[in-house]
Amino acid sequence: MTELRRPALLDSRRHDREGFDSGEDVLDEWLRRYAGQNRRRDTAATWVITDANDVVAGYASVAMTGIDRSAAPEALAKGAPDPVPALLLGRLAVDRRYANLGIGTSLAVHVLATAVELNEKAACRAVVVTALTRQARGWWERLGFHPFDPDETDQLDLYLLTSEIDATLRRSR
Numbered sequence: 584m585t586e587l588r589r590p591a592l593l594d595s596r597r598h599d600r601e602g603f604d605s606g607e608d609v610l611d612e613w614l615r616r617y618a619g620q621n622r623r624r625d626t627a628a629t630w631v632i633t634d635a636n637d638v639v640a641g642y643a644s645v646a647m648t649g650i651d652r653s654a655a656p657e658a659l660a661k662g663a664p665d666p667v668p669a670l671l672l673g674r675l676a677v678d679r680r681y682a683n684l685g686i687g688t689s690l691a692v693h694v695l696a697t698a699v700e701l702n703e704k705a706a707c708r709a710v711v712v713t714a715l716t717r718q719a720r721g722w723w724e725r726l727g728f729h730p731f732d733p734d735e736t737d738q739l740d741l742y743l744l745t746s747e748i749d750a751t752l753r754r755s756r
Contacts, residue, residue: 586635587686590643590693593629595619599638605676607715613674614642621646627673630693632686641677641686643694645670648711650742656731659709659742668706669742670698675712691726692755695748702745710748714739727751 593600600615614629621627627646631639649666650659659667672694677686694710701707712728714720720730720739727750728741743751 585640585681585684587640587681587684588633588635590630590632590690593618593622593631593639593642595622597637598631598633599636603639603642603676603678604680606679607676610674610676610715613644614639614676618642618644629674630690632690639678640681640684641675641690643675643690644673645694645697646673647671650709650711654731656729656742658729658744663708664706667708669709669711670694670701670707672710672712687722688726688755692752695743695752698745699748707745709742709744711740711742714741726755 603611603614605611618629621644622629627644629642629644631642633639648669648671650669652660652663652665652667655667672691675687675690698707698710712723714723717737720741723741727747728743730738731740731742732738
């Protein structure tokens with residue numbers, strides 16, 4: 584079995600991203616070309632799970648965001664400032680060689696735990712994500728995320744209230 588490490592912040596000099604292949608070119612290219620730039624510019628932090636040789640097996644990028652309260656669902660907007668403070672899980676991908684090992688879930692759990700920590704120190708009402716596909720939307724919904732508009736079957740924007748994270752983490756164990 585492959586030895587995998589706990590999530591760590593991407594170190595462009597140490598972590599090997601060149602062979603990363605999630606099957607989604609846009610996600611692979613972003614990791615190789617833009618993840619390091621985003622960190623240096625303080626616009627996104629990328630967390631990676633690597634193997635023992637520092638080859639990236641999966642990654643998740645996060646950044647702070649604000650949601651226009653008038654466009655937010657009632658549960659997200661009620662009692663919140665405008666914009667609603669949130670953590671954006673911008674990208675999440677797993678190399679196909681490591682598929683079905685729970686790496687994506689581990690990265691999502693790491694980001695959710697980070698949101699709870701942020702909420703203790705600063706406002707973070709929710710974690711938001713835009714699913715890449717309808718299949719990915721279903722995966723996020725199984726983790727407890729809600730579509731911004733549940734009546735829109737093609738809606739790919741989802742959220743999870745910070746207050747709901749504990750229940751999601753308990754289900755993910």
